[in-house]
Amino acid sequence: MARVERSLGSLAARSHRRPALALAVAVLLAALGGFFARTLRLNANLVDLLPRSFESVQDLRALEERFGALGWIAVVGEGGDAESLRRFADDVAPKLADLPSIRFVEKQRPGAFFRDKALYFLSEADLREVYRRLDARLQWEKARANPLYVPLVDEPAPSLDFSDLEAKYGGAAGQRLSSTREDYYLDPDARRVVILVKPEVTSADLDYSRRVVDEVQGLLTAQDLSKYGPGFHTEITGTFQKKLDQQKQILRDIAVSSAVATALMLLYLIFHFRSALAVGLVLVPVGAGLAWTYGLVGLVYGQVNLLTGFLGAILGGLGIEHGIHLLGRYLHLRAEGEHSEQATRESFTHTGGAALVSALVAALTFFVLGTSQLRAFREFGVIAGIGMVVLVAAYVLVLPALLGLTARWGWRPRRAAVSPKESSMGRLLVRHRVAISVVSAVVLVGLFTQMRRVKFDYDFGTLWDQDLPSFVLDTQVNRIIGYSQTPVVVLTNGPEQEHAMATALVERQREQGPDSTIDFVASLSSLVPRDQPRKQQVLADIARLLDQVPKSRLTPRLREQLDQLREQTASPPFTRDDLPESVRQQFLGRHGVPGSFVLVYPAVNQSDGKAVRALAREVRGTPVADGGRVAAAGESMVMADILEMVTHEAPLILGGTTLAVLLAMWMTLGGLRIALLCMAPTVVSLLALVGLMPLVGLDFNYLNILIIPVLIGTTVDAGVHLLTRLSSPGSDFVAVYSETGRAISGGLLTSALGFGALFLAKHPGLNSIGVLACVGFATNLLVMLVAFPAILLVLSQRKRRKHRAELDTAAKERATPAPGPEHATRMS
Incomplete structure (x- = not known):
């Protein structure tokens, strides 16, 4: 990891020395990205969410x-x-x-x-x-x-x-x-x-x-x-008009939500840095990285789906988080009198190393999500994972070059753009660490007890805007x-098989009696x-x-x-x-x-996920004379398969994500203990989020369930930044908390703004993703900046007391003279 950090610092210093060459490469790549992304289109078709191999x-x-x-x-x-x-x-x-x-x-x-x-x-x-x-x-x-x-x-x-x-x-x-x-x-x-x-x-x-x-x-x-x-x-x-209205609504949601999210991020950056130039220094690398990413998307996929259409805003928020940490560290070093190139090298060596770790961990999380068979999740995971790595590369290439140009033009950051040495919250945590730890523990335990009340919403109807005309x-x-316009169609080969299948379905309907999901069968x-x-x-x-x-x-x-x-x-x-x-x-x-x-005309609401799964089981479970399978086609069958897949994959993806993140952090940070400490606030905040959901009226559904692994990968970097700074020799808690805590707050806020773009969507399914993500980031922010530091202070105080007691014991032992021969004889 030390070698990787030194390499990042060297690359950044090289871009700082040769800004024209670095920016020319960045512009060329952005132009290629724009060329390949120009034909991207939205595909919101439900059937295309599943792999083509599914029955x-x-x-x-x-x-x-x-x-x-x-x-x-x-x-x-x-x-x-x-x-x-x-x-x-x-x-x-x-x-x-x-x-x-x-x-x-x-x-x-x-x-x-x-x-x-x-x-x-x-x-x-x-x-x-x-x-x-x-x-x-x-x-x-x-x-x-x-x-x-x-x-x-x-x-x-x-x-x-x-x-x-x-x-x-x-x-x-x-x-x-x-x-x-x-x-x-x-x-x-x-x-x-x-x-x-x-x-x-x-x-x-x-x-x-x-x-x-x-x-x-x-x-x-x-x-x-x-x-x-x-x-x-x-x-x-x-069906046809509804599909067009859905498509129109999603395109409007993408345009409006992304524009509003961008505006909110811009306003926050102005508030955070108090400098228009600093805002530009953060946004230009993000813009370049997004252009490269969507160029790859256009080249590989040629389209975006229901989820990946919003990745621009999401990746923008996550990318800005890196910029806040990197530029914030650069401004702090410059305020202390460092030369621009040395400040750049130092920022990308240490803060850049933490940013790379967090980006790789987030990318790994997305790649685990990319193993899903559900196409929307898979493409979201792959594109987001690549985007996280590309954004770090864009920052390493573009930001030092921009800093090099501003240094040549004589720009020096104003004190207003630099965080204060101390914050009142940092001093409050030091003074009342025990009380804050106790209160935090009580609140968290209370939320943990509510986890069993969380529900999964199986109603597909709640994921579409039922108020569309x-x-x-x-x-x-x-x-x-008087009956559904969209029956399930069972394919047969010839009149005899058709008659046998129709008879078998009617017989199965009679066997099920009032519990049957079939209204009537026609052939x-x-x-x-x-x-x-x-x-x-x-x-x-x-x-x-x-x-x-x-x-x-x-x-x-x-x-x-x-x-x-x-x-x-x-x-x-x-x-x-x-x-x-x-x-x-x-x-x-x-x-x-x-x-x-x-x-097969359904007797159940085809928006009800549980009823649709029961319908699929009833139709597919109908005995066939030759022992073959029932070839049942229709959107009801597709929705049933989506629910079955989400139910089956969710625990596997969640467990795989947690394990992958832990192993990656263990390898990059160099120790299991520090990796577990960095993951602790993320795990605790996720458990608290699940407990909070029933209290605020939130349910899981087959779209927003992806937020859980995403939160694991995108919030763990806050612990990495805080602990790596605190573990530095001679670090002062209040000073580190003031600088890093401000950057963590800004990073989590911009990440929440990226996902919060979905909060503005009228599409209820996408809206539920935005709401759950925002609540998740807010929970993580409280755990990361209140509960976690207070507990760290309590643990470090206990450790210092134990270490001081050990030193006092050793000093007393050294001060006590060893027993002489006469004393030994009397003892015997």
């Missing part, structure tokens, strides 16, 4: 190749009466279907068709039960009509109530699709009608999504809506439709019942009985039911080709090729 991702890709787009564009007409809403749907649907990017349009439910064919969905045994009940009632009626019949007992009329059979088949696909008498997707009370538009390509392709939504919006804008009533207007929602309208559209095989010719014969028998039932003795409601039953018995058998077009087209693959799959 849910492979199944989803296979589904998109065979079936095309998942989800819909929902066109909503609002503000007319029921008849006007129907006319709007009839007028606009054909025009939407003619758009080049649209596969088909659905404006009506297939309810009338399935109500007409309802009896074919009953088993032959249940149809014969219908016949038996009708025949029993008919015989009872005939007996009562005979004047010579004398009943021996007063028995009630055999029931014609078929509600038990309706309940038995109420969850079948045909019955669910025909569950309402209104064939349009219409809500007369809300004065709203829905038209479902199916594009060709998946919503994951945001350029395509934007183009097809613009086509639909352009067509609607061109319509004369006044003929449907005053105030009639249209809105768009559905498209999200609010989508919820209302789902209510009108072409389930929508075209088998054994229709035999069932038609039973229906003919039922029809003959119905003609003989005396209507005059029936209630009006029962007569209406039997009239409907008579119409259904006259319905002929049907094939797949007879199904309504709105049904058949849902089961066709891309370009009209017949598909082979089963649609």
Whole structure:
């Protein structure tokens, strides 16, 4: 480590002597970085968070190749009466279907068709039960009509109530699709009608999504809506519009949050150094390092994801922390009369060594996070780890060169830019170290007892802004439709396997009973019942009985039911080709090729992580005849895999991060004891943070959980800076605390500002990262500057007393004369 520190000092001195060459290299690298970063784009697609080797991702890709787009564009007409809403749907649907990017349009439910064919969905045994009940009632009626019949007992009329059979088949696909008498997707009370538009390509392709939504919006804008009533207007929602709104929100969050964070960091640096030039000296190396880092990102990845899009602000905050320590030490040495080059060498030898250790430890933490299979975490870890090393390199190259130029121009730091020799907090810690240690220990123990109350929020819905207009309208559209617009799709090979899978899923749903997460199962095989010719014969028998039932003795409601039953018995058998077009087209693959799959409509909220995991287990656990796996595709399966992965990886990453940081600090600092001491405030503050979370209403979720390993790597450097300075020979606690504590406060504050950029995000998931990070840094600051120094003072005082007692004992032993021969004889 000593050699590394001397090398850093030499490199810094060389840049100081040759500033033009160092800055030319820095500018060239920054230009290359800007060139490669110019095409970076944001990819917020949920599916791309998982590796391509995952079954849910492979199944989803296979589904998109065979079936095309998942989800819909929902066109909503609002503000007319029921008849006007129907006319709007009839007028606009054909025009939407003619758009080049649209596969088909659905404006009506297939309810009338399935109500007409309802009896074919009953088993032959249940149809014969219908016949038996009708025949029993008919015989009872005939007996009562005979004047010579004398009943021996007063028995009630055999029931014609078929509600038990309706309940038995109420969850079948045909019955669910025909569950309402209104064939349009219409809500007369809300004065709203829905038209479902199916594009060709998946919503994951945001350029395509934007183009097809613009086509639909352009067509609607061109319509004369006044003929449907005053105030009639249209809105768009559905999967495609929601993805675009999410993308737009995240881009806005990145721009606004990064700008505000930069402004806040700039204001703090002005307050910290009281010098505009000093602020520039800190920011220029950070800017160069970020340009180099994002150039590498553009070269390797070509895009940023939901998390890495904010890394500019985060790395900026972490990088400024190094600048505060390095420039603060330089200014302090210059104020003591050191020459500029010697002050630069000294700053980068000692403070620079501590900065390198902290940067390497932070980078190692990020690299451990980079081992995650979750792509968002992996890319965040790799890019942040590289960025930490690059920022230190930028400081070694750029800051000494800038200092060399300012020295040539005759700049000398003002006293206002240098921290005072002593601080009142440092003197207070020395004077009341025991009391502060006791109070700190009580508070920390109290927080530790609350750790068991912390929770993990499994609700994905809390991670998206549910107040976005498209999200609010989508919820209302789902209510009108009556079931989820985004079913899970089980891929099969051929009609026989499709029928077997649909049957197995229905059977599993019945086994689960009320605990089932499945609403209903639909497939072409389930929508075209088998054994229709035999069932038609039973229906003919039922029809003959119905003609003989005396209507005059029936209630009006029962007569209406039997009239409907008579119409259904006259319905002929049907094939797949007879199904309504709105049904058949849902089961066709891309370009009209017949598909082979089963649609599983969830009965649970697909934002509920626990429910989604239960749905995945239920669907994937369905037994398959050939013993193979269930190929289930859909965003629900992806979300379930994300939660499973986070649950599995979190303890491994946390343990790996802690161990890696401890080993790295042991190696670089040269001793296990000093490494453990440097890590102590970080570990204690993290435990206190977990205990504090339930008290302030914070929960973990699958995004903000990454803050824990990040805090390990980004807060441990404060202990390194403080202990390395205190361990120097002849160091004075108050003086070191005043200088280093001020730098630690500034470093942690700028780091918090970097993550605090996410605090300004409207995206709830990103916002939760910013909130938890800020609370974590604040907790670490209190532990680092209050509890930890007080305990160190108490321990050092005890150590000095013990050492003084040992010296006094040794002095007494030396002062006592050794026993002579005469004394020894008397003793014997």
